Amino acid sequence: MDLLLVEDKDSFRRLLTQALEGSAWSVRAVADPQEALRALEAAPAHVLVTDLRLPGMSGLELIRRARQLQPGLRVVLMSAFGEPRDIVEAMRLGADDFLPKPFDLDAFLALLDRLRALVGAPPPDPAEPWIAHGAPMQALEGALGRAAATALPVLFRGERGAGKSRCARRLHALRHPAAPFLSLAAETLGPEGPDPRTLQLLQGGSLYLADLAHLSPGALGPLTRAMDGPLGAGLCWMAGVDAEVALPPDLAQRLGSLELKVPPLRERREDLLILARLFLTRAARREGRPEPWLERAAERQLLDHAWPGNLRELEVLAGRTILFSEGPVIRAFPDLGLDGAPLRLPWPAPGTLEVMLKAVARSAEGELLRKALREAGGDLPPAAEGLGLTVRSLAQRLREHGIPLEDGDPDSVPRKAP
């Protein structure tokens, strides 16, 4: 990921560059906006991070010209002089975020992580992509690597549709990509257990039992005997089961020595948009449609959803969206409601109960305002009416929470109530 940093203060430019050393970002840092434009002409960047006050050209003008050169460029504006007018203008020019100076490096790195998810692209193998950018999946990837060095049975635990069987295929590919792999729904095993001819064909490869919770009691004994037998010893066993299901002791003994947790999609925000693009592209290819393009409002909608059905839900949504979309640009997901999704709030900083409750109430207020605005299609009067507020007081609260009127429509940032 290429990042172009434009900051005229030498010490601060060095500090930010150093903070990104060893990260996924390869940084070009310049002090001068003209030099930044020349750098962009020479080679595109994924993200431009620029100061507002620069010698010879304002950060806003730089954003305008840079986006002319490279329309898809993601932009972050930094400034100690956070004039609302400038912020609005930056957003209108297509900036993704604003960092008021001084900021701590953690906030800077967290913002770049979010942008990384926005600019990430699916990996090159379209037949079986493996997306694992965020920290929880990186941890899982590490565990898969360690498991691949052994032939131990592995139990993948995770919610429905979280990607357990994909993880099993990944582990198989790490262990012995050319060997045979079979995924078998556990409920299809009868009282005779796995077919010995199948086990024979799988020698040297892997057998994955999907949805182990649905194994019939009659199949348990035959299955464990097959695992202990000579054919069972000649292959790698894997299984998938919901996070909370307790396995019968016989199975837990054989399969539970190496348990790997597959994180739910709501904990994989870094991967979410990349997966969405992958599923949309895949569905578009299947339907013979042009490559789809997600607008920012639609991206935000995906990021706001709680994904109780995990990757499977996202995949189904992508298929449905392509089927009903008219052109390649996806502006919104009309049927992606928030009903049933839990209200997610950040933890307050430690403090007395009273102080923490106040902080939680404030975060909740922000979320409720966002929801009301979204449901009113970004229109202030109906949103205000639904909330029992005047338009003026709703606009005031939106301003206090830094909520633009409609994501992706910076012209409508609430500046003043009618």
Ligand SMILES: Nc1ncnc2c1ncn2[C@@H]1O[C@H](COP(=O)(O)OP(=O)(O)OP(=O)(O)O)[C@@H](O)[C@H]1O
């Ligand atoms: N890391 C990943 N990268 C890319 N695609 C993935 C990844 N993980 C899962 N998928 C895709 O998401 C979809 C759902 O994943 P998968 O079938 O593995 O879920 P599961 O947890 O096994 O589901 P179930 O609980 O129904 O057995 C599949 O199309 C799969 O290819």
